[in-house]
Amino acid sequence: MTQRLSLTLGSVLFNWPVKQWVDFYARIADEAPVDRVCLGEVVCSKRKPFVDDVTLEVVDRLERGGKEVVYSTLALPTGKREIRDIGDMIQAGYQIEANDIATVHLLNGKAHSVGPFINIYNEDTLALHLKLGATRICLPPELPLESIRTMAQGNAAVEVFAFGRPPLALSARCYSARAKGTAKDACQFVCDRDRDGMNVETLDGVPFLAVNGTQTLGFVVTAVVRHVEALRDAGVVSLRLSPQTCDMVRVARIFRDLADGSTTPQEASESLSVLHLPGPLSDGFLRGVPGCSVTEVD
Amino acid sequence: MTTPLELVCPAGTPAGLRTAVDAGAHSVYCGFRDETNARNFPGLNFDRAEMREAAAYAHAHDAKIAIALNTFMRAGATDLWKRGVDDAVAAGADALIMADVGLVDYARKAHPKQRLHLSVQAAAATPEAIAFYRDHFGIARVVLPRVLTVEEVSRLTAHAAPCETEVFVFGGLCVMAEGRCMLSSYATGKSPNMTGVCSPPSHVTYREDRDALVACVGGFTIERFERGEPAGYPTLCKGRFLADGAMSHLFEDPVSLNAVALLPRLAEIGVTAFKIEGRQRGRAYISSVVRAFRKAIDAMAAGKKFDIDELRGLTEGQRDTVGAYKKTWR
Amino acid sequence: MRGHLPPFFANAAGLLPLQPLEVMARHLMTNAMAARPSFAARLGEYCGRTFAVDPVDCPFVFVLMPQDGGTHLSVVREAEHFDARIAAPLVVLLGMVDGTYDGDALFFSRDLSIEGDTEAVLALRNAIENADLDLSTVLGFPQGIQGPVNRAARQVFMRVRRLLDAPEDSGPNGVANGVGLS
Numbered sequence: 001m002t003q004r005l006s007l008t009l010g011s012v013l014f015n016w017p018v019k020q021w022v023d024f025y026a027r028i029a030d031e032a033p034v035d036r037v038c039l040g041e042v043v044c045s046k047r048k049p050f051v052d053d054v055t056l057e058v059v060d061r062l063e064r065g066g067k068e069v070v071y072s073t074l075a076l077p078t079g080k081r082e083i084r085d086i087g088d089m090i091q092a093g094y095q096i097e098a099n100d101i102a103t104v105h106l107l108n109g110k111a112h113s114v115g116p117f118i119n120i121y122n123e124d125t126l127a128l129h130l131k132l133g134a135t136r137i138c139l140p141p142e143l144p145l146e147s148i149r150t151m152a153q154g155n156a157a158v159e160v161f162a163f164g165r166p167p168l169a170l171s172a173r174c175y176s177a178r179a180k181g182t183a184k185d186a187c188q189f190v191c192d193r194d195r196d197g198m199n200v201e202t203l204d205g206v207p208f209l210a211v212n213g214t215q216t217l218g219f220v221v222t223a224v225v226r227h228v229e230a231l232r233d234a235g236v237v238s239l240r241l242s243p244q245t246c247d248m249v250r251v252a253r254i255f256r257d258l259a260d261g262s263t264t265p266q267e268a269s270e271s272l273s274v275l276h277l278p279g280p281l282s283d284g285f286l287r288g289v290p291g292c293s294v295t296e297v298d
Numbered sequence: 299m300t301t302p303l304e305l306v307c308p309a310g311t312p313a314g315l316r317t318a319v320d321a322g323a324h325s326v327y328c329g330f331r332d333e334t335n336a337r338n339f340p341g342l343n344f345d346r347a348e349m350r351e352a353a354a355y356a357h358a359h360d361a362k363i364a365i366a367l368n369t370f371m372r373a374g375a376t377d378l379w380k381r382g383v384d385d386a387v388a389a390g391a392d393a394l395i396m397a398d399v400g401l402v403d404y405a406r407k408a409h410p411k412q413r414l415h416l417s418v419q420a421a422a423a424t425p426e427a428i429a430f431y432r433d434h435f436g437i438a439r440v441v442l443p444r445v446l447t448v449e450e451v452s453r454l455t456a457h458a459a460p461c462e463t464e465v466f467v468f469g470g471l472c473v474m475a476e477g478r479c480m481l482s483s484y485a486t487g488k489s490p491n492m493t494g495v496c497s498p499p500s501h502v503t504y505r506e507d508r509d510a511l512v513a514c515v516g517g518f519t520i521e522r523f524e525r526g527e528p529a530g531y532p533t534l535c536k537g538r539f540l541a542d543g544a545m546s547h548l549f550e551d552p553v554s555l556n557a558v559a560l561l562p563r564l565a566e567i568g569v570t571a572f573k574i575e576g577r578q579r580g581r582a583y584i585s586s587v588v589r590a591f592r593k594a595i596d597a598m599a600a601g602k603k604f605d606i607d608e609l610r611g612l613t614e615g616q617r618d619t620v621g622a623y624k625k626t627w628r
Numbered sequence: 629m630r631g632h633l634p635p636f637f638a639n640a641a642g643l644l645p646l647q648p649l650e651v652m653a654r655h656l657m658t659n660a661m662a663a664r665p666s667f668a669a670r671l672g673e674y675c676g677r678t679f680a681v682d683p684v685d686c687p688f689v690f691v692l693m694p695q696d697g698g699t700h701l702s703v704v705r706e707a708e709h710f711d712a713r714i715a716a717p718l719v720v721l722l723g724m725v726d727g728t729y730d731g732d733a734l735f736f737s738r739d740l741s742i743e744g745d746t747e748a749v750l751a752l753r754n755a756i757e758n759a760d761l762d763l764s765t766v767l768g769f770p771q772g773i774q775g776p777v778n779r780a781a782r783q784v785f786m787r788v789r790r791l792l793d794a795p796e797d798s799g800p801n802g803v804a805n806g807v808g809l810s
Contacts, residue, residue: 125398126400169535185628209539523738
C-alpha cells in the first residue's frame, strides 16, 4: 500500500485585488479537497501591505475549513525590511515555507517547508535541507521525473509542482512596469491588470511566456496529470497546485480524483481543458524535454 | 584599503588562460570540459591535464586560479561533480567556485583546507544568505548577483566579513536572479543549472530575411537585427518580444555591463575582487579587457585618475550599461 | 564595405585557377595541424563536419572537414553542401585565426556572419582560438626565427587592415572596434 498523495495549494503568485484574494481563499476553505494551503506574498514585497490586513481573517477561515496553513515567504528578498518581515513571521510561530536560502538561515534549524524557489536538484542537497529542518520540499519545476525518482525515495518529504503556469525566473527588475514604460519604484501596481500574468509573444506572434511583475512564468500550464501514478510510485507525497484564475476548486477535485484513482488521466485532462486556462496543458519539464512542450494527446 | 584589489579574469581555453595571465590578471577562473561548469560550450574548457598545466602556468606567473564547478549536481550522478572537486584540488586550484549547497558541503568535508568561493549562480543577495554559506561551510568569498545596487553591495560587503565579496564589472549581464532562471530550460530543455548552458548554440538558428538577421532559440523567434544594426547574443532574456500590444526588449536590451566608472566607489566600500565575464570570448577580448581594467586598478592603487573608452566595441549590441548598480535600472 | 579587398583584386583572382591556391592552402593547413595536434580533440564531436569558410570579398570558398588524422581542405568557387558557413572579408577571417579579432565582437558588429549549425561554428572558433596560431607556425618556420617573423607579419597585417578600413585592432594582438551606436 503506497502512501496517500496529499494536495498543497501554492501561494497566489499574482497581484489579485484584495477582495478576489479573500473570496478565493474562502471558497478554497469551504470546498477544495486540499490538505495544505500556502499563502503569503512570494513575488513582490510592494504588494504585501494590501493583503496584510486580511491575512489573519483568511488564515482563520482556512483553519476552520480543516486546512493546514503555511506562510510562504518572499522568493527574492533583498531589502532590510523584507528580511525583517520574514523574521517576524517566524517569530509569530507560523509554519513557514522558505523560498530563499536567507529564510532557511533565519529559521535556524526550526521545522519548515521549502518552496519551489530553492535550488534542490539532487539527493545530497535534499538530504542537507532535511537536516536543516525541512519536512516538506517542493522541487524546482524544471526537474525531470528521472531526478525526482532518485530524490523522493524514503524521505516522505517531496512535493512536485503539479498544476499552474511554471515559475521560471525572478528579477530585481519589474517587467510589468517596464512594459508600461515605467520603473519599479513608480509602478502604480500595473501588474494587477494581468491576473494570470501578462502574455508575452515572440516576434512571430507565438505565445511564449507570461510576466508577473518581477517574475517570469511559462505561457503553458503545467499539468502532471498523466504522471500522477509514476510520481506516487517514486515516493512523492504531495502535489502542488499553483493558483490561476480558473476554477481552482475544480482543479483540486480533479487532482484529488486522480490521486485516489477514481478518474483516468485522460478524463482528467479533458476536465482540465474545459476550464478557462491561460495556456495549453504541458508536462514537458517532467518528461525531460523543453518545458514549453505541450502534453501530447494519446 | 587593507587587502589589495584583485582582478578576476575569464579563461575558456588554455590559450585564453595564458593570454589573461600575460595581460595582468591577478587571478583566472575556468572549468572542466563537462556539465560541471556553467559555460559548457563546444570547444571550450579544460581537460584534467590541461587544468594541471593551467594551474602551473598561473602560479609560475604569480596569478591564482579558481576552478568553477557551478552547476547543480544531477540526481543520481553526483559523482561527476565530486570527482571534479577532487581533481580541481589535485590540479592546484587556489579556490573552487560552487553554487550547489550539496557540493559545497562535500568539498568542505572532503577538503577541509580548500578555499571555497560561492558562485554568482547561488545568487546570495542578502546578509543572511551569505551568513548561511559562511557559517555552515566557511565560504571565503561570495560572488554577488548582478541585480544589486551599489548601496546593496555596500551593505552586503559590510555584513559578509570576514567573507570577501567579488562583483562583476564587465561583460554579459544576467537580468534574472542567477541560478534561479529556467527560461532556457523552458525553451530548449537545456538549462544553466542542469546542463551548464543558457540559450545553447545547438538550439540557435539564424536566417536572413529581407536583409535582416533573424535569430531563433528553440524555434522561438526572439530577435531581428536590421541591416547595419549591431547584433547581440541570441539570449532569451535579451530578445525582442510582443507584450501589451508593443514590441520591445521586454527584459533587457542587448547591452553589456561596464562598471569601470564605478571601480573607485566599489573599492571604497570594501569589495575585494572585480570580475570580468566572458569565458566564451576570444583572446582578443580577454587581452584588451584585462589590460584595460588592470591599468585602471593600478591607477586607482596609485591614487591616479583613469579613463577607459576603448572597450565599447567588445560589448554586446555594442552598448554598455552600469546595469543594476543604479537603482533606476529596476 | 569594411575590410573588403579592392574589386580589381577579386576580379583578377577570379581569373586564376583554383588548384594552386588549394595546394598552398593545404600545405599551410598541414603545417598548422602538425604544430597543434590537440586541435581535433578540442573540436570533439564536431570533427567530420563540413565547414564553408567564405571570404566574401574573394571569388572562392574554403571547404574544411576537420578529422582526427588531419583536416581535409578544398577550394571551390561556390560551396554547395556544408554543415556550417562562416563569412567575412579575408583579412577579418585571417585576423580571427591569429587572435587579432574576437569572433563575438565581429558578430556583434556584423562584420562576420554565420549560417547552419551554430554549435559547430562555435566549436571550430574555440578550437582555433586555443590553437593560438601565428604566421610562422602556419608557414612551418623553425623556432629560432619565429619571433621576428611574427612581429614583422603583425606590422604588415595591421597596415593592410588599415588600408582596407577593416575593424580596428589592438588585440593580443587586438580588438575589434565596433561601428558604434550613437
